[in-house]
Amino acid sequence: MSHTTASLEVFREEIRAFLAAELPARLREKTRQFLPLERQDYVSLHRLLDTRGWAAPGWPREYGGPGWSAEQRLVFEEELGAAGAPRLYPHVNMIGPVLQKFGTPDQKARFLPPMPRLDEIWCQGYSEPGAGSDLASLSTRCERRDEHYVVTGQKIWTSYAHWADWMFCLVRTRAGGKPQEGISFLLIDMRSPGVRVRRIPTINGASDLNEVFLDEVRVPLDGLVHKENEGWTVAKYLLGFERTGGSSIATCRLLLERLLSITASGPAGGTQLMENDVLRARIARAAVRLRVQEQALACVLAGDVAPELHGIEISALKLHGSELVQELSTLLMHCAGPAGMLCLPDAGEHGDGAGDAGLELESPELRALGANYLDWRKTTIYGGTTEVQKNLIARALLG
Ligand SMILES: Cc1cc2nc3c(=O)[nH]c(=O)nc-3n(C[C@H](O)[C@H](O)[C@H](O)COP(=O)(O)OP(=O)(O)OC[C@H]3O[C@@H](n4cnc5c(N)ncnc54)[C@H](O)[C@@H]3O)c2cc1C
Known part of the structure; x- marks a missing residue:
């Protein structure tokens, strides 16, 4: 959809006025000073924006987003920045679009509605001690046993795992062959027995990073996104969203x-x-x-x-x-x-x-x-x- 300059200005004014009236001063100050944000800061921001249906600005209307055009999203981002709002919690625009494209109807119904309000917090379990840039070499093992996948391995540099309720995670479901072809994309409940999170202190003294240890973690079969051994397609689709956020x-x-x-x-x-x-x-x-x-x-x-x-x-x-x-x-x-x-x-x-x-x-x-x-x-x-x-x-x- 294309907009006239005048209609975009009306749109901009609406966002500007809302943020000027409603954005808490504490959040503004933390952003301006580049101070570390707590879980509650992100939650407050998302809940505030959700009152107007703006908490997942990249999502289509069908899934509860505002269905904005590229121009509107840009204006929204500009106004958030100008008002001194922190960035939105990144995973909403990562796992959200992934589930919209690859999720089953049950996965969409279960996970998408609470996401914009951050009723549940997500983290990304891709990197491992031996697999970063060369992600396809990941070795976290996953076997199917009866009604569950059983996962054992280690993730590292997992941002916000210490807050997270859920992790979207890449695991190896098939050894041998082309490494990309034996990977699956799983949704793991962080409260499952066998999940352990350890903080990693970082150079600035205010770390959001963690190691995540997975020891025989049982994941119900309906935690699989897309198809077994075809998780690489899902992983790459998600990375496109992660890097647009990297602008x-x-x-x-x-x-x-x-x-x-x-x-x-x-x-x-x-x-x-x-x-x-x-x-x-x-x-x-x-x-x-x-x-x-x-x-x-x-x-x-x-x-x-x-x-x-x-x-x-x-x-x-x-x-x-x-x-x-x-x-x-x-x-x-x-x-x-x-x-x-x-x-x-x-x-x-x-x-x-x-x-x-x-x-x-x-x-x-x-x-x-x-x-x-x-x-x-x-x-x-x-x-x-x-x-x-x-x-x-x-x-x-x-x-
Ligand atoms: C702040 C922060 C947050 C992160 N959050 C997450 C997260 O939430 N979830 C998650 O899964 N991961 C996360 N990561 C991990 C991140 O994705 C990896 O650190 C990154 O992909 C690099 O992998 P690596 O650290 O293993 O480095 P390596 O891949 O070992 O690279 C080491 C060096 O070698 C260079 N190098 C590697 N391969 C090549 C090549 N082919 N050609 C030229 N140079 C090369 C790299 O550029 C780098 O300089 C986070 C990292 C940071 C720093």
């Missing part, structure tokens, strides 16, 4: 806004940072790259992609977005001066930590900056590493 536009906008605010106040010893030609050029280049990324996402969402780029547009978005986050956060660290060197993982929740270091932060804008700089190293790893995206792009373009 990182809202994060880049916030980082750029923060950067411009710091350079305007000149915290590094009072010098006017914007008088530095090299720095000014780098910031300008980053701002232009952000505009390019916004345009590219609009084209991808609208399906307006040149035929020779089909299949790699998502990789290009992910690659560019993740590198831009790192460039902007690096620029922020440069501009912040010595205060940027502080690692403040729990800033805002239990004080800003600067007192302990005997330093005074010159600006509240700088709180948690160091922890975030470290945290953003992850963007070029998750959802497929930079090297892997470049391989995919090179293979498609160069043959």
